[in-house]
Amino acid sequence: MKARYQYRFYPTSQQQQSLAQLFGCVRVVYNDALAICKQSQKKPKSAELQKIVITQAKKTEERAWLAEVSAIPLQQSVADLEAAFKNFFESCKSKRKGRKVGYPKFKKRTNSQSARLTRGGFSIKGDGVYLAKIGIVKPIWSRELPSDPSSVTVIKDCANRYLLSFVVEIQPNRVDAKDQSIGIDLGIKTFAVMSDGTSAQSPSYKKLDRKIRKLQRKLARQPKDSKRRNKTRIQIAKLHNQIADTRKDFLHKLSTKVVSENQTIVLEDLNVSGMVKNRKIARAISLQGWREFRVLCEAKSEKLGREFVIISRWEPTSQTCSDCGYKWGKIDLSVRSILCLNCGTEHDRDENASVNIEKVGLGPRHDSKCTSRQSKTTGRSVRQ
Structure with a gap:
């Protein structure tokens, strides 16, 4: 390869x-x-x-x-x-x-x-x-x-x-993995939540991003083809490179750790182009580099002989209990903790989604879909 x-x-x-x-x-x-x-x-x-x-x-x-x-x-x-x-x-x-x-x-x-x-x-x-x-x-x-x-x-x-x-x-270097599989749920505040209970926080780009936005406003006021405008353009490019280098370093280290320790890596197919149409979270999503992380994991999986799986974006990973398989339906993004009425287990939203991502990626759901579905969810089942 x-x-x-x-x-x-x-x-x-x-x-x-x-x-x-x-x-x-x-x-x-x-x-x-x-x-x-x-x-x-x-x-x-x-x-x-x-x-x-x-x-x-x-x-x-x-x-x-x-x-x-x-x-x-x-x-x-x-x-x-x-x-x-x-x-x-x-x-x-x-x-x-x-x-x-x-x-x-x-x-x-x-x-x-x-x-x-x-x-x-x-x-x-x-x-x-x-x-x-x-x-x-x-x-x-x-x-x-x-x-x-x-x-x-x-x-x-x-x-x-x-x-x-x-x-x-280069020649693929096949090395035995420490763990069998892992599911990864990607987010904004917490970049990645793993099915093994660990998580990864991305570096903060806010300070550099504020500098870029300030310089971009300055650039818009300067006349075209002027020396000062060219100087401002280079300053903006250097700040963009600083953010890109910081993000690339973080993504390389995280993807190397994930791929080297697990035989099967499961990710969700996110509709990033659709998400960035929301102007309130578009900038935050663009800074995270979800697609770049997916590409790095896929390339390193091929290099080390790992299995890389992408599940459908329509899988209800955030709407299903990872313990009993009961489906409670859609919940607001502000709700971070959920109590399942069927089995009584309280879940962290992201950890529950990462476990479901791993199960869907591995195939059979271990009879979790065949559990009782007679009960109905109520407002009491959701805790903030």
Whole structure:
């Protein structure tokens, strides 16, 4: 299976100029190819686009500077556009899972910049990495590469950080788990409540989020293309990166712990896109990173040979007693503790849901559905 290993590096001033030229050429080739596709009645093939926007363009006075950079990232830029169109067409035909993919857009100078080089455009030499027509850059090797990389992507994010992202082939490492299974209920105040009784609190992003909102109001008042507006934009990008790095560190540590200790991991399929339509909780949900946690758990489960299960979002996990299977129905979100009239057990709302998630994910409900259902719930059965 393939994996990405990412490292930060600090280029010299000369290398920064060369990288800026490379990013600009990649962006221009992509935008030129996209403009041709928009003007054409039928989308040209990738080989035809490469011939027009790279080979023939280098012979013109307007695009002669394309010859000053390596041709490999320019070819990969056209390949990226081809992949974007493929995802768009498959999404239109409902052949692609997930939300609808929009029509490809033009790249902007102020967004994150990237250029991908395949094996012919880079090589690892000792502690450095040679990039074609750029020179040797020295990344901070925080960990060793497990195998020879097939490609490397040079990235400059919105906060002007430079990164090298390698694609390598790794072998699944199957290790025996300490526990058999676990169900996880995701939330806002408490990020994750496990069926074994433990829970995980996410870091607080409120202070950084307030700074971002203050700077965004300042940005809206500043004139476009001004130096002060650009300075404010970079400040906002750095704060966003700080939140993203904090969240990523927390999610990586939690997902590693969960996957390494359990053989079967069960999560609920949450309708996040529908939840964020509620303006009162949209910002809080977006900061949590539920989808990112699910992706990390799924990838690490595949790597360690674990079973990863997603149950339907329509399962009444918060409406059913995890002990006897009695269904009491919908209750308000403010109610955090519930007393079951059928068996007399008092449940914490999130812990009860996590246990039910585990049971549904494992299959049979151990006759919990066959319990008595003659009694009816009343207002007394719910405690706040």
